[in-house]
Amino acid sequence: MVAVTDDERAPGEVISWHLAPLASSGLPPVIRRGALPDPSTSACDLCELRPKQPLSTVLVIDGPDGLPVPFLICAPCRRALDALRSLLESAHGHP
Ligand SMILES: [Zn+2]
Secondary structure, three states: OOOOOHHHOOOOOOOOEEEEEHHHOOOOHHHHHHHOOOOOOOOOOOOOOOOOOOOOEEEEEEOOOOOEEEEEEOHHHHHHHHHHHHHHHHHHHOO
């Protein structure tokens, strides 16, 4: 989990997000049940492909009202987001 500190950026400028395993995404169970489809039958929320394996990663975006908004994503999308995160962090470290 990567925290984006508020004092480095203007409010609303950056959307804070992180990746989490579905089994321990840190979401309150009521949110997890209410917002996420069945991971074994649903398609990835990003690329809309349905992998053979059940989806096991959650992209959690901090919503505007402080509630986390979960999206089920597939392994290739997770790898892409991991790479994106690395790019963003290296760019942030060298302004
Ligand atoms: Zn995907």
